[in-house]
Amino acid sequence: MKNIKIILGLVFLTISSIGFISCEGDDSGPATVDGPPVINRVTLAINDSTTTVGLRENMYRIYGENLATTKEIYFNDTKSYFNPTLVTNTTILVSIPKETPYFDASDELKVVTSEGVAVIDFPIEQPAPEIDSFSPVAAGAGEIVTIVGSIFEGLESVRFGETEAVIVSSTSTEIQVEVPEGIVQSYIFVETLGGVTQSEQAFGFKFVIYDDALKEGWWVGGWDGSEDFENTEQVKRGDFSIKRIYNGGYSGFQIGNGGAPLPISDYSAVKVSIYGEQNVGNLRFSINALNEQELGVILQVEEGQWNDFEISLDDPALIGENELEVFSQIVIQELSGNSNVIIYIDDLGLI
Known part of the structure; x- marks a missing residue:
């Protein structure tokens, strides 16, 4: 019996020791606060x-x-x-x-x-900027776009795609920038000390007529030539462009809206990019069959490069004294009189 008591005592001491060691290393138990934190x-x-x-x-x-x-x-x-x-x-x-x-x-x-x-x-890092919206959703080079959001402090740059824009003004919630040259359609990037944020919506056309494909519902006309709407030889952006071959002098490329009416008041201009491949002189850009009245804007196309054009819808050379309500068609006519003229058309739309 005496031996049993001794053994039980040793077991108790061992368990107590283990428990003491365990509690000593466990900070989750009762704590002793010895002074200020x-x-x-x-x-x-x-x-x-x-x-x-x-x-x-x-x-x-x-x-x-x-x-x-x-x-x-x-x-x-x-x-x-x-x-x-x-x-x-x-x-x-x-x-x-x-x-x-x-x-x-x-x-x-x-x-x-x-x-x-x-x-x-312990400084707090500035979070990445947040872009809520921008307006207008499309504009020409040099026009002002207002970006609304938050966390714009420490603004470093604003880019349209890879092209940096001139910052006109900025606050913590609003930025105004000038649209750079050559911007057709791209996302807007705002960069601050906290990082870079991309806009959810792309900046560009209000209405796209051709961007790798002709707008659904639009028809193709023209005379003395041929068109390939899935050309890959010269492409401004995306996968395809329109290759237009003018077989005879003064021939014309024509496309028209067969879908819902496009109120002229909703738009300010037509934007289009044209690459001059061969025998290109001047082209005449007209709308709504007004070329029959000898109206149209003359486009001077440099060969071997993409030429970006923005044609105002209230240009007297384009509309004369006509009061237009809807935008219905486009004609791009060859004016040099040369035969076998080749051009490429890309990024065509209304802004």
């Missing part, structure tokens, strides 16, 4: 890697001492919610609030406990 470092919660800057709406782990009685946590003087069950004497798990300022702020992380306050330098 201390912040040693901050890590990303996702991988526990040390960081010296924060990003809004991300979760972080604060390492330190005497943190068990934490009452409040501030990032750049913005109070952050935290779950008390995720606080121990040496760690706090907390997320940076969405409304935390990042520009002209204190750049401080502050932990307030019942025993004092701990503060360290």
Whole structure:
């Protein structure tokens, strides 16, 4: 019996020792706060890697001492919610609030406990800009486009595709830029100190007539020539362009709207790109069969390159004294009198 008691006593002591060692390394139990809080470092919660800057709406782990009685946590003087069950004497798990300022702020992380306050330098990174909308959705070179959104501080550049635009003015919620030359259709990119954001909607035509394919419902006419709407020899953008061969002098390429009416008042101009391949002189661009009245804008096409044209719909050379209500057709006529003239047409539409 005496031996059994000795053995049971040894077992009890062993279990007690194991329990003591386990509790000593477990910070989740009752904590002893020995003084004011201390912040040693901050890590990303996702991988526990040390960081010296924060990003809004991300979760972080604060390492330190005497943190068990934490009452409040501030990032750049913005109070952050935290779950008390995720606080121990040496760690706090907390997320940076969405409304935390990042520009002209204190750049401080502050932990307030019942025993004092701990503060360290901890700037908040500027998030990437957010683009809500832009207007107009299409415009000519040099015209002003207004971009509306947020987090535009520290603006570095605005690009239409890969082409940088001239910034006219900017605030934290609005940017005005000039449309660069040669822009037909592209996404808008806003770059700040916080990163780069692409617009969801592409900037470009209000109505596309040809962009790799002729608009559904449009018909093809013309005289003394032929057209290939899926040409790949010379392409401005995309996969195809229109190859037009003028077999005789003064022949014409013609396409027309067979779909829903297009009110002239909804548009300001026609944009088109033309590549001069062979024997090209001047071309006459006319609309709505007004070429019968000797109306039309003369296009001077340089051979061996893409030529971008923007023809105003209120140009007297195009419409004369006519008051047009709808846009119905286009004629591009060869004026040099040469035969076997070859051009390519791409990115044709209304803005």
